[in-house]
Amino acid sequence: MSSNETTYKIQVMREILAKKLTRPVVGSLVGCVHCGMCNDACHYVITHPDDPKMTPSYKADQLRKLFKYNFDWTGKAFPWWVGAKEPISDADLDALKDIAFGTCTNCRRCTLNCPMGVDTATLNRLMRGLLSAVGVMPEGVRVVSKDQWEIGNQMGVLKEDYLDTIEWMSDELVNEVGDPNARIQIDKPGCDVIYTINPREAKYDPRTIAAAAKIFWAAGESWTMPSEGWDQTNFGLFSGDDQLGGAAAKRVYEKMKGLDAKLLVISECGHGYRSTRCEGPNWAGIDQDWNMESSVFTMLRYLKEGRIKVDPTKLGKRVTYHDSCNLARSCGITEEPRELLRAVTTDFVEMTPNRAENYCCTGGGGAMSMSEYTPRRLRSAKVKADQIVATGAKVVVTSCHNCVDGLSDLIKHYKLGCEVKQLVDLVADALVIEECAVMKKPKVVVEMPKPALPLHGRRILVVDDEPDVRTFLRTVLEDAGAEVSEAADGDQAIAAARAGKPDMITLDLSMQGKDGIEAFAELRSDPGTRDIPVCVVTGHPEFRKVIYSRAVPPPEGYMDKPVRDEELVDNLRRIFELRNHKAHA
Amino acid sequence: MVERRVGDKVIRLIQGDITDMEVDAFVFDLTADCKLGSGYGGAIATRGGKAVQDQLGAVGTLPTGEAVVTTGGNLKAKFVIHVNGPKFHEPDTAGKLARSVQAALRRADEKGLAALAFPPIGTGLYQVPLDLCAKVLLETVGTHLGGRTSLKEVLFVALDSREYAPFAKAMNGGN
Numbered sequence: 001m002s003s004n005e006t007t008y009k010i011q012v013m014r015e016i017l018a019k020k021l022t023r024p025v026v027g028s029l030v031g032c033v034h035c036g037m038c039n040d041a042c043h044y045v046i047t048h049p050d051d052p053k054m055t056p057s058y059k060a061d062q063l064r065k066l067f068k069y070n071f072d073w074t075g076k077a078f079p080w081w082v083g084a085k086e087p088i089s090d091a092d093l094d095a096l097k098d099i100a101f102g103t104c105t106n107c108r109r110c111t112l113n114c115p116m117g118v119d120t121a122t123l124n125r126l127m128r129g130l131l132s133a134v135g136v137m138p139e140g141v142r143v144v145s146k147d148q149w150e151i152g153n154q155m156g157v158l159k160e161d162y163l164d165t166i167e168w169m170s171d172e173l174v175n176e177v178g179d180p181n182a183r184i185q186i187d188k189p190g191c192d193v194i195y196t197i198n199p200r201e202a203k204y205d206p207r208t209i210a211a212a213a214k215i216f217w218a219a220g221e222s223w224t225m226p227s228e229g230w231d232q233t234n235f236g237l238f239s240g241d242d243q244l245g246g247a248a249a250k251r252v253y254e255k256m257k258g259l260d261a262k263l264l265v266i267s268e269c270g271h272g273y274r275s276t277r278c279e280g281p282n283w284a285g286i287d288q289d290w291n292m293e294s295s296v297f298t299m300l301r302y303l304k305e306g307r308i309k310v311d312p313t314k315l316g317k318r319v320t321y322h323d324s325c326n327l328a329r330s331c332g333i334t335e336e337p338r339e340l341l342r343a344v345t346t347d348f349v350e351m352t353p354n355r356a357e358n359y360c361c362t363g364g365g366g367a368m369s370m371s372e373y374t375p376r377r378l379r380s381a382k383v384k385a386d387q388i389v390a391t392g393a394k395v396v397v398t399s400c401h402n403c404v405d406g407l408s409d410l411i412k413h414y415k416l417g418c419e420v421k422q423l424v425d426l427v428a429d430a431l432v433i434e435e436c437a438v439m440k441k442p443k444v445v446v447e448m449p450k451p452a453l454p455l456h457g458r459r460i461l462v463v464d465d466e467p468d469v470r471t472f473l474r475t476v477l478e479d480a481g482a483e484v485s486e487a488a489d490g491d492q493a494i495a496a497a498r499a500g501k502p503d504m505i506t507l508d509l510s511m512q513g514k515d516g517i518e519a520f521a522e523l524r525s526d527p528g529t530r531d532i533p534v535c536v537v538t539g540h541p542e543f544r545k546v547i548y549s550r551a552v553p554p555p556e557g558y559m560d561k562p563v564r565d566e567e568l569v570d571n572l573r574r575i576f577e578l579r580n581h582k583a584h585a
Numbered sequence: 586m587v588e589r590r591v592g593d594k595v596i597r598l599i600q601g602d603i604t605d606m607e608v609d610a611f612v613f614d615l616t617a618d619c620k621l622g623s624g625y626g627g628a629i630a631t632r633g634g635k636a637v638q639d640q641l642g643a644v645g646t647l648p649t650g651e652a653v654v655t656t657g658g659n660l661k662a663k664f665v666i667h668v669n670g671p672k673f674h675e676p677d678t679a680g681k682l683a684r685s686v687q688a689a690l691r692r693a694d695e696k697g698l699a700a701l702a703f704p705p706i707g708t709g710l711y712q713v714p715l716d717l718c719a720k721v722l723l724e725t726v727g728t729h730l731g732g733r734t735s736l737k738e739v740l741f742v743a744l745d746s747r748e749y750a751p752f753a754k755a756m757n758g759g760n
Contacts, residue, residue, distance in 0.1 A: 005675075005676075006674055007676075008675075009673075009674075054586065069653045133673065133674060133712055134673050134674060135672060135673035135711075142623075142710065143622065143623040144623070145710050146622065146623045146624035146626075146709070147623045147624050147627065149624060149709030149710050150623075150624030150625045150628075150709055150710075151624060151625075151627065151628060152744070152745075156623055156624070156627045156628070158628060158631060159602070159605075160634070241712075243712070244709070244710075247709075247745065247747050247748075250745070250746070250747060251745055254745075254746060501674040
């Protein structure tokens with residue numbers, strides 16, 4: 001990097017800073033008297049007592065130097081006295097990056113404890129924004145931001161995968177409650193509620209989607225989920241990029257308006273709630289004329305209105321509650337989660353301190369995406385670990401997906417032996433369905449074929465030369481609702497496929513007689529069989545290259561033996577769903 | 586949909602996911618190290634398979650303003666034309682953007698393609714101003730379509746209304 005380019009970057013940062021100098025920002029820049037009261041509030045200071053660079057005032061001073069150097073008269077008159085200074089090299093910019101991204105989770109506990117009202121977290125976010133604007137940011141921040149910009153959600157979940165997951169959760173829920181009306185509706189116009197989620201739910205923890213759907217169903221709610229604009233989280237809050245903040249929020253709002261929904265419900269996510277409910281309209285530059293609420297409020301309302309009933313004895317474990325920084329400190333949501341928690345459990349104990357004074361989970365501010373700072377983050381998590389241990393709780397409840405990850409990580413690191421849950425999990429598990437609103441509504445009888453085993457009615461040809469394997473596959477697939485036929489080698493497979501036109505073939509590769517590789521090429525070359533999806537099930541993973549290098553379309557699935565029963569069923573179900581999706585696209 | 590005709594050729598503005606489109610080729614804004622990365626790059630890798638990254642690996646590096654072609658792998662598009670556009674408030678953003686677009690159009694002609702799709706290059710993470718991008722793309726593509734080219738249709742593909750509006754405004758003559 002030439003020094004000219006570095007100079008240009010610093011010039012850009014200077015120009016952007018000039019546009020960000022609002023009254024609250026300037027107030028925080030000039031208001032600090034370095035009294036040190038913020039130090040005791042910061043989990044980084046508490047866990048790094050000998051490192052002055054961890055103090056909130058030191059972190060904010062980095063921006064103050066830039067401000068004083070360029071904009072404040074004291075910096076122009078006495079730069080040596082007030083520490084007015086600009087970064088001059090790439091190394092300086094990297095050092096600023098490590099401070100702004102690696103030593104602060106923007107939890108705002110220092111802000112709350114500042115007698116001068118200095119909002120250090122706002123200054124830190126502003127510094128992050130200046131650095132991001134010139135491409136100086138941790139790799140994880142760059143990756144996640146780009147996913148949200150271009151795919152529309154922080155985790156790069158593609159639309160087909162998102163829809164597939166919702167369908168999967170719908171199937172599970174319908175099977176569980178035995179009511180086809182429990183199916184999740186996508187893009188249904190005119191509903192009372194539109195439900196938006198954190199992409200972590202679609203990618204890693206879809207049970208929370210099913211849990212929320214169960215609660216909506218039990219409450220007899222008119223609700224839908226959007227096919228786009230479904231990510232209520234917003235990495236712009238973490239990266240300091242207000243444009244990303246506005247773009248992400250606007251996608252959610254526009255989808256809600258397009259579907260004419262009455263209320264936007266935001267699943268349990270601290271920064272998602274703050275971004276969508278509080279900051280988003282400002283970033284997007286639009287007047288808010290619609291209603292939004294956290295799902296915590298929605299669940300509590302259902303309870304108070306008698307639309308759902310719960311049994312608080314179901315969990316049977318001691319629980320404590322961790323306040324998300326964004327919910328408690330930035331949005332003032334402290335009592336509603338506790339009211340809900342007391343309703344669904346019998347042994348709730350507060351951690352100390354709590355509510356707006358609670359400590360950060362240490363995964364906030366995008367910290368979970370910045371792996372280079374993990375050792376420091378986990379060291380700072382000792383404060384939270386001590387809080388949890390003191391409660392004696394076996395379950396830590398929180399209303400934030402970020403906190404779930406942060407807490408899970410520190411619980412594992414410090415070997416605390418407890419689990420993390422969200423309120424949606426507890427409420428769904430505690431439901432007494434017989435007494436919920438859905439049971440009081442007049443029954444709508446929906447004609448459904450017998451439900452919905454995952455492979456119900458699918459005709460599957462199992463090809464394998466080992467009888468034991470065929471028997472195993474037949475048993476698993478029939479239990480999942482499939483009609484199974486068998487073939488013991490390649491020739492039999494081709495004949496059976498031509499004659500029976502199965503919906504799917506599971507194909508072993510190494511067989512006596514005509515092997516699976518040859519059989520696959522023939523099946524794919526024959527117009528009568530080439531469209532039958534094939535899932536290879538083989539004990540020879542090295543054949544993968546051979547089969548994918550054939551001059552025919554590749555198999556739809558490829559599994560290495562030994563296969564687990566759920567894994568097999570899930571893979572075949574997904575192949576069917578993907579084909580359906582493509583057929584209807 | 587907004588359209589602008591250039592002789593018997595046409596520029597169209599549509600909204601959608603460019604990596605899921607059935608076109609001869611679409612343009613992807615790559616980084617110099619030729620790694621697909623996240624965002625559209627992640628979608629190309631997931632939907633297209635490893636063929637695209639494998640071909641880029643053989644390229645190695647791509648200087649700003651240049652373009653390289655790979656097949657689309659399992660994507661609906663036959664080819665992907667990779668450019669390395671301006672990133673993060675670089676000096677001469679407009680010039681670098683114009684050279685990237687010109688390079689992509691040349692690669693499309695070399696392949697004899699009839700339809701090519703452009704995203705608003707660099708206007709998300711890389712903070713290229715949308716109105717500048719719309720102006721440069723429209724002017725550069727318009728000039729190219731006015732000359733000898735295999736292209737019959739160029740699509741501008743906006744992901745959302747934020748991207749769509751400035752392009753629509755530019756294509757409607759700034760109104």
